[in-house]
Amino acid sequence: MERNNHRRHQVRPFSSSSTTTSSSSGAGSRGDFGALRESDWRSRRQSTASSKTQKPKPKMEAEGGEKEDGLSEIPAVIGTCPFMCPEGERAQRERLRDLAVFERLHGNPGKTSPSLAVKKFCRTISAKEGQASDIRPLPVLEETLSYLLTLLDSTNNSFEALHDFIFDRTRSIRQDLSMQNIANKKAIYMYEKMVWQVKFHVISHLKLRPHSNKSTTSSIHYLNMEQLTKALTSLYNLYDVNHEDSNSVHENEAEFRSFFVLLHLDSRNQPTGGSLALWFRRLPRSIIQSTEMCFARGVLQSFRLGNYKHFLSTIAAEASYLQYCILEPYVNQVRMFALSCINSVGYKLHPYPLARLSNILIMKESDVELLCNACGLEMCMDEAGNKLLPTKQTSFTTPKDSQCYPVLGLERFEMEY
């Protein structure tokens, strides 16, 4: 990569602190688009060199190979766009009135500002759009991500609109990182943040706010999982490229790797490269033996064996918040499987007590009843007034769209987040 572009914009329209990698604040030519002085250039070169690792700069993808989001064969550039959205795009979208709700100045669909407009994800990059001036350098990307995350707390607008916006704009951030071949620790932190905050915040919103349109919810959820898997795969590449030696592991790596296992519990839903078995082959030993990965593997085995008791009790006892967010649809699936199992195998003359079901499925009794009803199962009552589930009911069906009931004991998550 050649640093032949000397024109570095110093103007920061939306933040007061300058977070460029250059350490010299006075020597920089703020707002000056003329050529930098020789001394400025040298000092900047030195400071950026020291802030990176000493060995040759790790590349995220081979040149000419497929980068994330379908880019290929575009040589890495160093971005120089100082805004969250390149000026050209901003002006164009104002003209075309192509502004998201969050980008509109005072609600005006034809007006935005540098502090509101965020660069859109672009599926095909023309030579023009691949110019350095349209690509945001790392510090700008970090600030853009922070800005986007503040939006997550807003409750004004429709959740779907917010989700689509964040989804698209973070994808654009990843695209800019990829085009610049930024593959260092800072990139790792950004990806982790995107995975953590955006994906899971979104998922938990889905959980906490019931939506009337179930099909939208499930399609958002599915898209989310797909994007999540893509982002995770890029993150894993970053981890691989940044390992100093075969034993080193990034601080959050074990947990983020465990998500991959949890996303592919169902053997019908295999990762694109091949299978989960292949994926394990390449994991460093320290990851395989980490607590988080052992948890994931234990859950994987229970799921595939059909051991609903172990599956549910392990999750209730050991899952982290993020792991639980991914596992939630499986929890539902396993509970329904358990009901199906108990219904078909239990002795007809011994109806199964609701209280016990509640224990095994780790759900409130009232929720168990709702789930049974959703599966076409009826409850009965004994003389003492206890509710029971008669077995060998022939009416059992798996409902298509089933709500997931909370796991008892995990209310601690709801409170913390």
Next chain:
Amino acid sequence: MAYLSMGESHRRITDYLNRFADAINYQDGDSLARLFSVSSDSPSLLSLADALNVFQDANRLIKQSEKFSQFGEVVAPFFRSLQCYRLGNLVDAYGAFEKASNAFIQEFRNWESGWALEALYVIAYEIRVLAERADRELASNGKSPEKLKGAGSFLMKVFGVLAGSCDLQGKGPKRVGALYVTCQLFKIYFKLGTVNLCRSVIRSIETARIFDFEEFPIRDKVTYMYYTGRLEVLNENFPAADQKLSYALTHCCLSKEANIRMILKYLIPVKLSIGILPKKQLLENYDLVEYNNIVEALKRGDLRLLRSALQENEDQFLRSGVYLVLEKLELQVYQRLLKKIYIIQKQKDPSKAHQVKLEVIVKALKWLEIEMDLDEVECIVAILIYKNLMKGYFAHKSKVVVLSKQDPFPKLNGKPVAS
């Protein structure tokens, strides 16, 4: 290195060029093949490499005579590749070799019969092996390894050439080489972990009318079945995996012990999953002792032994990709344990044998140092029945599993456990 004179270098290079031209002119496939095997470190090629590095201007020699210059496009980059290889520069060696191979393929296309297939095989092999070594060099220099991926693309092209080849009668003597190239591709994809790419070439081999599987050389068929069998294992498709790996086993030459061992390494977990246990002798003969305890655990219903065997060989099983398959054998181990309890009870009191108290199972597990509460035991019992590993029902009030009086423990009979 002993001093090598210009005269001697000149002689070696011309000697090679003569052999090359003769091999082509006399359609001597075997000789031609030998001339390409860079990674074999054969003395003749190594001495040629030394000569090239001394002489430095082999291109002039090539151009000197029409006899040699007509193959210049192949030989010139090949010489470069050999020189780089000798100097330990694997990345450039690969690049030049790919160039030479490309030129070779262009010539190969025009040759009528399959006389040069042996040479093509060597080239396909070298492409893969040199790419692997080039990637190792890249990785050790902190760069992204990408040559093997490129080798895969190149071999796909070669595959296309072979598939598209036919003479005037519409038959293709070169087509029979397609399976060898396929197997090289499999090796590449397995190494890279991109096994989904195997799909398209498998589809071509198995469904295209131009290919007749029986016409391929037996050696290639065995390799092909081995890899496609492994793919079925990865997808946990056990009946298909059994069929393919068994084919590979029965058709593999008995003297190729290392190959038999590799096939067995994957066939054994498959067989175990459909309820077929290998004899101890087999495991000893082929040094597959890591499976000893697993087989023992299945025979005895010893859950603790299964778990410890898995843990002891965790690395190995994870690397070969069979760990997840072996893990699932737990259900069969539970089945065996329950069967033993049933048999013991039958000896004591046949009339009551078919009722097994859950407490007894808890106790049995405790003896195996496994703590499990009644709820989980009930769950295991429920799954065993649900998946037809046991026949009966559980009566939760009495905390008992009632087994069917007839055939309470159905055998798998070559079918995998219901999922």
